[in-house]
Amino acid sequence: MIPRHDPQLKALASDNYAGVHPEILQAIATANGGHQTAYGDDVYTEALQEVFQRHFGEQAHAWPVFNGTAANVVSLRAMTAQWEAVICAESAHINTDEGGAPEVVGGIKLLSVPTPDGKLTPELVDRQAWGFGDVHRAQPRVVSISNSTELGTVYTPAEIAALCAHAHERGLLVHLDGSRLTNAAAALDVPMRALTTDAGVDVLSFGGTKIGLLYGEAVVVLNPDAARGIDYLRKTFMQLSSKMRFVSAQFEALLSGDLWLRNARRANAMGRRLAEAVGDIPGVEVTRPVEANAVFAVLPPDVIGRLQKRMRFYTWDEARNEVRWMCAFDTTEADVDAFAAAVAEEMGSARS
Ligand SMILES: Cc1ncc(COP(=O)(O)O)c(C=O)c1O
Numbered sequence: 001m002i003p004r005h006d007p008q009l010k011a012l013a014s015d016n017y018a019g020v021h022p023e024i025l026q027a028i029a030t031a032n033g034g035h036q037t038a039y040g041d042d043v044y045t046e047a048l049q050e051v052f053q054r055h056f057g058e059q060a061h062a063w064p065v066f067n068g069t070a071a072n073v074v075s076l077r078a079m080t081a082q083w084e085a086v087i088c089a090e091s092a093h094i095n096t097d098e099g100g101a102p103e104v105v106g107g108i109k110l111l112s113v114p115t116p117d118g119k120l121t122p123e124l125v126d127r128q129a130w131g132f133g134d135v136h137r138a139q140p141r142v143v144s145i146s147n148s149t150e151l152g153t154v155y156t157p158a159e160i161a162a163l164c165a166h167a168h169e170r171g172l173l174v175h176l177d178g179s180r181l182t183n184a185a186a187a188l189d190v191p192m193r194a195l196t197t198d199a200g201v202d203v204l205s206f207g208g209t210k211i212g213l214l215y216g217e218a219v220v221v222l223n224p225d226a227a228r229g230i231d232y233l234r235k236t237f238m239q240l241s242s243k244m245r246f247v248s249a250q251f252e253a254l255l256s257g258d259l260w261l262r263n264a265r266r267a268n269a270m271g272r273r274l275a276e277a278v279g280d281i282p283g284v285e286v287t288r289p290v291e292a293n294a295v296f297a298v299l300p301p302d303v304i305g306r307l308q309k310r311m312r313f314y315t316w317d318e319a320r321n322e323v324r325w326m327c328a329f330d331t332t333e334a335d336v337d338a339f340a341a342a343v344a345e346e347m348g349s350a351r352s
Pocket of ligand 1: 067068069070093094146149150177179180209
């Protein structure tokens with residue numbers, strides 16, 4: 001087969017646009033050949049538990065699934081009864097970008113709260129944590145946060161610990177959408193357990209795809225009392241991979257050494273480099289703190305249109321002419337510098 005795309009062509013649209021890290025592809029090849037018991041009773045999935053426990057503690061148990069939306073839906077359904085609800089930021093992926101899957105597929109009521117930076121605080125949680133015992137109100141049961149957030153910000157261990165303490169005091173559980181947990185941990189230079197297990201998070205959706213896997217995410221239960229029936233729910237929600245060994249092998253390659261950290265550090269470093277490079281260009285306003293691998297900026301609409309023809313990226317908020325540039329594990333200094341030069345060039349001929 002001949003390649004149908006230009007393997008040198010990069011984008012700043014999403015870390016999902018990137019291909020597969022060569023060490024991950026190698027792991028898939030290593031896991032190939034012969035027969036293994038299907039549906040997760042294979043030696044790679046068995047070994048995976050120990051790999052996740054090294055990062056998240058002895059009580060952690062991981063259930064590989066196909067994608068991040070599913071990890072969230074399975075996690076949240078396992079944490080709630082039918083009459084219970086999930087508090088989240090208005091900007092949370094579960095609220096804005098999952099096609100309604102938590103509601104439609106999971107039957108989960110979301111109670112969202114506007115935030116300035118994508119982060120919940122104990123005070124913001126309390127805007128929705130009320131009505132306990134009122135039969136007319138879906139009963140708040142889970143607080144769901146994302147780290148890093150959809151707005152490129154990062155919760156510190158102390159912020160998560162404070163949220164978890166507050167939630168638990170109020171009888172609420174905490175779910176963390178860790179689609180980019182690797183980026184958050186690398187940005188703060190802390191182990192991933194500092195942002196999860198040690199801070200009091202109950203259940204984690206752990207992201208692999210954005211950090212170099214071909215595909216695969218995992219529901220990781222950190223508090224065994226917080227979730228029920230994942231073995232069954234994973235099948236009910238069509239997430240039980242028959243050839244699970246290939247998902248598990250990818251996670252082993254990502255997590256048993258420092259591949260996760262190398263990939264996350266690079267993506268974050270490229271985000272910082274891009275923000276610095278475009279921050280000085282007159283007329284370009286970087287709109288949010290660049291704490292992980294995403295850069296948000298406002299620039300004139302005609303420039304956005306021309307730049308999008310040169311390099312793919314998304315407009316985040318059309319009303320504000322705000323765009324999102326997302327770096328990936330394979331974004332290079334040369335990619336960033338070339339794009340920043342393109343921004344400068346297009347701004348030079350911007351309509352005033
Ligand atoms: C914060 C967050 N959570 C979850 C996901 C998972 O999405 P998917 O179902 O596309 O794997 C994404 C993907 O963009 C995300 O950004």
